[in-house]
Amino acid sequence: MTTLAPPAVRVSEPTVTGGGRGGGLIWMTLPALLIFTAFGVVPLLGVLALSFTTWNNVGPIQPSGLDSWTTVLRDPDLPHALWVTFLIMGLSWLVQTPMSVLLGVFLAARKRYRGFLAVLYFIPLLLSSAAIAITYKALLDPNFGIGNGLGLPWLNQDWLGDSTLAVGVVIFIVSWQYIPFHTLIYQGAVRSIPTSMYEASLIDGAGRIRQFFSITLPQLRYTIVTSSTLMVVGSLTLFDLIYVLTAGGPGDATRALALEMYRTGFQANLMGPASAIAVILVLVGLGLSQLLRRLGGRGDESQQEGA
């Protein structure tokens, strides 16, 4: 495996700041840095500033100290929104990850029919969330939906009007939409595992299942961390799909944090508290991605060390 190792070693060469190659590298980050500052940092600071004000969306913005924060932190809707957010996040991770790994491994083999299937599986990712939500909403309508159309009474559940079922439907649709993307990541990762490892294990008498658990899964460790981070951060900001599908309902059963923010800011015209929720959203997202990075081990160690 030494043929693959050198790039990792070469990068550890000390970079000199303020001149030579190091200075050139900083130059190159400038456009990205500018864009990030303009569209990431500045609005973020704006939201932070807004969270210490009172603004009803149409009038003047007035500073109000910690009022918005105490309102939000005392609001019983906040723990509920956090719970819904983590529930959808956790369950959709549990559904998506095994499915994506298995599909990714399956599609990694170079066979023509698998290439065709990969294209087919990929289609949901190409559709917009709003379109998906509208379609599912029509299909799941208890009176005019698919159950009625096909004459299958068991499909005629109150899918979006029952609190438990509605959460389940959201998780199902999110998974349906994003499994293709994560499958693609895993497919790429599996293809980058050196075939010699499988050849060696074959000589040792390992079967397919043993190969999967002893070679494929351990080798996918960092991919799992990457894909999980994307899933977790993605479901934290999940908004469009839920908004179109259930508008947070029935009652507040699917009202995740992003929806709570929208509701507070744009429906109840309380921009201060909504900004506080937005800041909480950012903090939770940062915390989670850091946690995942820790769980995944040190990011700088080579994936193929000891192979």
Next chain:
Amino acid sequence: MISRAMSRRHLLGLGVGAGAAAALAACGSSGPSGQSGAGGDGVADYWSLSGPPGEPARRAALERFNAANPDTKISSIFLKNDAFKQKIKTSIGAGEAPVLIWGWGGGTLKSYVEAGQVDDLTDWFTQNAAVKDKLFPTSFGAATVNGRVYAMPHETVQPILLYWNKKVFDDVGVQPPQSWGDILDLVPKFNARNIAPFALGGQSRWTNMMWLELLLDRTAGSEVFDRVFAGEPNAWSDPAVLDMLTKVQQLIDAKGFVNGFSSITADSNADQALLYTGKAAMMVHGSWSYGIQEEQGGDFVKNDGLGYMNFPPVDGGKGDPSNQVGNPGHYLSINAKATAEQKEVAKKFFSTTLIDAEEPKAWIDSGNVPIIKGSDSMYEANPKGEFLKFVYDTSVNAKVFAQSWDQALSPTAAETLLDNIAKLFQKQVSPQQWVDNMNAVIGK
């Protein structure tokens, strides 16, 4: 419109609001709209609600005005109800609102007024008494904030009625309810035949609210909500409110509403479809529903399938059964940030097209009662005459015509109201919790 769309100023405007512009274009705009301040050239823009029955009448009015005033056009964008409400609020906050601000008056208008976003029209109405005289006097209440008029009432008056499907009632062999007790008696009879007693688009929330408005009025009269509106502390603690909320949950427990009502939206008119397809027997809805059912329900309305009546009294209730809730009118305000030129265009629109002879005709054709005095003389010749006469009389004879709660209250209080109504219908809050939650936002 194309040359204007290509002008540099417009392209710059598009660049700034590219996202918003793309979203608008997808929502059926009749052409690129100059945003206020960027429109210029005597162009006033107008955003309003899409879909039947109102959109054709609105388009007709704009076309008449633009044809009569080739130099001073009004451009338009039509959005769905909920999308419109969000968009107009956001754009006003961002200083990007249209010249003509369409709304329902009441609490939202009040918040615009307090923020100095709309023009005071009191003096204009004094100078143009002829305009004022053409409109229903009752419609000015929701346009008035602290004794000053900030909006022009226009379009239609819309009470909330109880509709029923005549064929379904015949099939089951029952009569329309004359009291709350009758309603409860009818529920098991329809359920036994696998027909939903009431259609309801509960995800929209204001649909559920109509039930509370009517039930509270019939049990306690209009005074309870008047006290809430006046900001009196603990005004929701009236025992009649608990009584009314308990009645609603009783009806839910008895399966009075269609299966899955909390996932049905009114914007898609799925609730109306339940009624005209006979999947549901009855529906409480605004008078605008008639036009929707006529347009989308095939021969249902034409073949006299639709019954309608005032919401029945509650046994032992104090409210006058003639009392009405709903929209005493629709309202157009002028953006305070618009240019003098644009404001002139808007006022010309108010004093000409909105009260011309064609305007009531367009609304009558759409199955609505125009807010213009004496328009009942035009009903006889209309195939919808009977319904229109009923709505006209209901509106005129109502002892009290109260504005819908979510429109009368401030957006903050209205959101808490709608949220708690959704939870009440989902049984996530008890009547007592509902009262406590609502008391907490009185006057906010």
